[in-house]
Amino acid sequence: MTGGRRTAVVTGSGRGIGKATVELLEAQGVHVVGVDLTGADINVDLSTPEGRAALEAGVLERCPSGIDVIVANAGVLSDDELSVQVNYFGAVETLERLRPMLRADAPRAVVVASRSVLKPVDDAIVEACLDGDEARAVALARQSDSRHLLYATSKRAIARWIRRNAALPVWAGAGIALNGVGPGAVLTPMIAERDPAEQARLAVERPMPLGGMATAEEVAELIVFLADAKNSKIAGQLIFIDGGGETLMGHEDIWETMMRKTSGKP
Numbered sequence: 001m002t003g004g005r006r007t008a009v010v011t012g013s014g015r016g017i018g019k020a021t022v023e024l025l026e027a028q029g030v031h032v033v034g035v036d037l038t039g040a041d042i043n044v045d046l047s048t049p050e051g052r053a054a055l056e057a058g059v060l061e062r063c064p065s066g067i068d069v070i071v072a073n074a075g076v077l078s079d080d081e082l083s084v085q086v087n088y089f090g091a092v093e094t095l096e097r098l099r100p101m102l103r104a105d106a107p108r109a110v111v112v113a114s115r116s117v118l119k120p121v122d123d124a125i126v127e128a129c130l131d132g133d134e135a136r137a138v139a140l141a142r143q144s145d146s147r148h149l150l151y152a153t154s155k156r157a158i159a160r161w162i163r164r165n166a167a168l169p170v171w172a173g174a175g176i177a178l179n180g181v182g183p184g185a186v187l188t189p190m191i192a193e194r195d196p197a198e199q200a201r202l203a204v205e206r207p208m209p210l211g212g213m214a215t216a217e218e219v220a221e222l223i224v225f226l227a228d229a230k231n232s233k234i235a236g237q238l239i240f241i242d243g244g245g246e247t248l249m250g251h252e253d254i255w256e257t258m259m260r261k262t263s264g265k266p
Contacts, residue, residue: 006106007067008227009059011035011046011094012074016188017112020220021071028224033062035074046074046090047082056097066103069227070095073112079150081141087154088129088137092161095178102176106229109171111180112219115206115242116152117159118249125150129157130164159238166236177235179226184242187213208243 008025012018013034022032034040035055042058045051059067072091076082091111099109122144128137141150159180165171166178185206208214222241225231240246 005029005031006069006229007031007033007063008069008071009033009035009063009067009098010071010073011055011090012112013040014038017183017186017216017219017223018071018073020216021073021223024217024220024224025069025227030069033059033067046094047076047085049093052090052093052097055094059098059101063101067098067101068103068105068107070098070102070109071112071223071227072110073223075112075114077151079147081138081150083150083154084125084129084137084141084157085134087151088157088161089134091158099170099176102174104175106232107174107176108227108229108231109176109178110223110226111158111162111178112223113159113162113180113182113238114152114155115182115184115240115246115249117156117182117238118246119152120149121153121156122146122149125153126157126160129154130160162238163236172235177226177231177233179231179234179236180238181219181222181226182238182240182242182246183214183219184208184240184245185213186219187215206242207245207248209245209248210243212243214241214243 008030010018010022010032013022014036022034025032033042035042035044037043037045042055044054046055072094074090075087095109125137125140128140144150162178162180171178185208219241222239226234
């Protein structure tokens with residue numbers, strides 16, 4: 001640790017949820033290494049293999065004795081291949097490259113996904129992502145006739161990656177709590193500047209019954225909780241922070257599929 005403090009690496013640290021997370025961690029005495037395209041402690045482009053390698057090298061240089069927390073927050077809201085490159089492959093490589101640097105005392109990893117995992121997706125791209133085939137995933141994204149699905153597709157893929165990996169020996173077996181958060185609509189300057197009619201439309205399309213849209217600071221509170229040493233048992237979860245909107249969008253019996261699977265019934 002740095003001077004007895006925990007050390008966290010936060011990608012996408014320059015604005016929004018990432019910036020709020022950095023500020024909250026620092027207020028709690030955590031040493032934070034921020035990562036972004038520009039203006040951060042480490043400036044890299046996570047859409048590229050070279051940028052991901054540079055992230056690893058930069059963290060090794062700054063934190064030779066290791067780190068305690070990874071917050072894979074960097075993401076783009078894009079209807080092109082950047083969504084796949086940053087939101088999935090950038091996040092996965094951030095986690096996998098930095099995982100060996102996590103120290104043994106309460107290591108934690110948190111991924112910022114999205115409630116968009118509940119929306120329609122391109123299944124072929126999701127599978128290419130989970131197969132680790134970035135070239136194929138990018139090619140499919142470029143050829144897609146449903147480019148509006150790409151953001152949700154990238155977020156569904158990373159959410160499934162969390163579920164697939166969190167309980168493995170290299171994560172939970174090594175004491176690392178790996179989880180994700182799924183924000184609904186977050187009140188950003190871009191949304192706040194929209195006219196009232198547009199905001200009303202968004203409220204219908206993206207329901208958040210408890211208190212309306214979230215602030216970046218509210219999402220950061222959840223991230224910091226999951227990253228804390230006191231989170232000793234939560235692993236493999238995607239926790240929606242959307243004021244209950246997910247319950248309106250999904251089936252009430254979320255256990256039905258699991259019960260069929262464990263009982264052997266069709």
